[in-house]
Amino acid sequence: MASICSIAAVAALLTSSVTAVAPPVVKRALPDLAQVIDQKAFNVLPKVLPADDFNGSSSPWTPLNFTADSLKEKPFHVYDEEFLDIIGPNPTFTILAQTAKDPIFHEAVVWYKKKDEMFFVQNAGAPDAGTGLNKSAAIYKISLKEADAVKNTRNAVGKVTVTEVKASFEVPNPNGAYQYKGQIIIAASGSGPNIPPVLTVLNPEPPYNTTVLLNNFFGRQFNSLNDLSVNPRNLDIYFTDPSYGKSNNFRPAPGLPTQVYRFNDRTGAVTVAADGFIMPNGITFSPGGKYAYVTDTGMWRNGLELLNPSSIYRFTVAEDGTFENRKTFAFTDTNIPDGVHCDSKGNVYAGVGDGVHVYNPSGKLLGKIYTGRTAANFQFASDGRVVITGQTQLFYATIAAKGDFVEKYL
Numbered sequence: 001m002a003s004i005c006s007i008a009a010v011a012a013l014l015t016s017s018v019t020a021v022a023p024p025v026v027k028r029a030l031p032d033l034a035q036v037i038d039q040k041a042f043n044v045l046p047k048v049l050p051a052d053d054f055n056g057s058s059s060p061w062t063p064l065n066f067t068a069d070s071l072k073e074k075p076f077h078v079y080d081e082e083f084l085d086i087i088g089p090n091p092t093f094t095i096l097a098q099t100a101k102d103p104i105f106h107e108a109v110v111w112y113k114k115k116d117e118m119f120f121v122q123n124a125g126a127p128d129a130g131t132g133l134n135k136s137a138a139i140y141k142i143s144l145k146e147a148d149a150v151k152n153t154r155n156a157v158g159k160v161t162v163t164e165v166k167a168s169f170e171v172p173n174p175n176g177a178y179q180y181k182g183q184i185i186i187a188a189s190g191s192g193p194n195i196p197p198v199l200t201v202l203n204p205e206p207p208y209n210t211t212v213l214l215n216n217f218f219g220r221q222f223n224s225l226n227d228l229s230v231n232p233r234n235l236d237i238y239f240t241d242p243s244y245g246k247s248n249n250f251r252p253a254p255g256l257p258t259q260v261y262r263f264n265d266r267t268g269a270v271t272v273a274a275d276g277f278i279m280p281n282g283i284t285f286s287p288g289g290k291y292a293y294v295t296d297t298g299m300w301r302n303g304l305e306l307l308n309p310s311s312i313y314r315f316t317v318a319e320d321g322t323f324e325n326r327k328t329f330a331f332t333d334t335n336i337p338d339g340v341h342c343d344s345k346g347n348v349y350a351g352v353g354d355g356v357h358v359y360n361p362s363g364k365l366l367g368k369i370y371t372g373r374t375a376a377n378f379q380f381a382s383d384g385r386v387v388i389t390g391q392t393q394l395f396y397a398t399i400a401a402k403g404d405f406v407e408k409y410l
């Protein structure tokens with residue numbers, strides 16, 4: 001049995017290692033703005049730094065022989081050939097807007113279909129934003145028509161209007177958002193001990209009135225609500241409650257475990273969908289709602305804790321809407337996975353420390369839309385238009401993949 005086959009195989013291996021160059025990972029032609037990152041090229045590095053020097057947090061991972069500039073020059077990083085189907089033959093990437101230091105491009109990126117606008121919010125609790133206790137993080141919007149007009153320009157700063165929608169404690173430190181029956185529902189983190197976190201509906205048109213749907217769990221304040229999503233099967237609202245308000249000094253000590261909740265807004269029932277997280281953060285569902293993806297950003301809680309997750313977990317959503325089969329879907333390579341969304345084919349996108357990472361449904365990293373800086377969140381408009389929030393920079397990418405939505409809530 002130890003036959004000719006295996007001898008031939010060994011011989012072939014020897015021959016190829018002597019004569020042949022490693023086959024390219026990607027054989028198809030690349031779009032102008034794409035480049036291949038060959039993972040085999042850094043499996044063995046000349047020097048591997050200890051955790052004190054390389055801790056996966058502070059600087060984007062720079063593969064061997066790349067530089068910060070070369071990574072940004074062609075921002076579609078192809079880790080696997082399947083990524084070419086995601087980005088299509090002619091992806092575009094544009095910096096739409098930037099600020100000197102106020103992180104107004106933070107999270108809660110949500111598409112308002114009727115006006116083709118994208119809403120997003122300022123960072124709650126960042127010192128450079130001055131938000132948290134005295135001032136709520138603000139809500140902003142842009143017109144996607146304006147964004148689309150500059151999509152072939154790499155740097156369009158100044159060409160797109162960023163409009164403030166409302167800056168008030170009626171939506172106290174907003175952080176997550178989703179469509180809600182033609183309006184927008186926001187998860188807000190609260191402020192101080194007397195303004196509790198809320199789920200609030202915002203009218204996306206003037207006068208931008210709001211209606212609070214939930215502000216407590218049987219009389220107890222939530223910690224600091226972070227993100228939410230609607231399951232397309234049961235239309236329940238699932239939301240995460242980490243304790244970043246406390247980490248960022250604008251909320252008191254947490255009074256509940258950091259968990260994922262489920263809210264049925266027809267009956268008022270609030271239940272726990274999952275616990276066992278350090279910092280449950282982004283949440284989304286696969287098309288059709290069979291799977292839930294929840295990020296845990298526990299690596300950043302009170303400073304950097306490298307033994308904690310910077311991971312995406314997948315749950316099966318049972319017919320009755322409960323979560324089961326918790327599975328580690330991905331552990332991200334650069335800082336933490338914050339916002340998470342699926343495309344219409346069930347690929348999973350996460351906003352991470354160097355851009356948007358794209359995984360296939362098996363958790364294989366296909367590629368990155370590289371920003372070279374923290375991209376806490378992002379969102380699709382119906383077709384492949386993607387707005388990415390990078391704290392002090394706002395990005396716009398157009399790709400072949402399409403977003404996934406709960407149609408009747410658009």
Ligand SMILES: *[C@@H]1O[C@H](CO)[C@@H](O)[C@H](O)[C@H]1NC(C)=O
Nearest residue numbers: 038040041042063064065066
């Ligand atoms: C990196 O660059 C060096 C110097 O040009 C070259 O010898 C080496 O093969 C390159 N390594 C990879 C993985 O491309």
Ligand SMILES: *[C@@H]1O[C@H](CO)[C@@H](O)[C@H](O)[C@H]1NC(C)=O
Nearest residue numbers: 052053054055057058059304
């Ligand atoms: C992480 O590593 C970077 C250098 O790459 C260093 O500047 C930073 O202080 C480190 N952070 C921690 C918390 O060790």
Ligand SMILES: *[C@@H]1O[C@H](CO)[C@@H](O)[C@H](O)[C@H]1NC(C)=O
Nearest residue numbers: 127130131132133134135249
């Ligand atoms: C909030 O306002 C109070 C009173 O105006 C001021 O003393 C305090 O420094 C402010 N805190 C922050 C974090 O800006």
Ligand SMILES: *[C@@H]1O[C@H](CO)[C@@H](O)[C@H](O)[C@H]1NC(C)=O
Nearest residue numbers: 183201202203208209210211
């Ligand atoms: C805003 O006010 C309008 C008019 O009264 C109402 O129809 C709408 O439901 C309100 N929206 C919210 C989110 O309160």
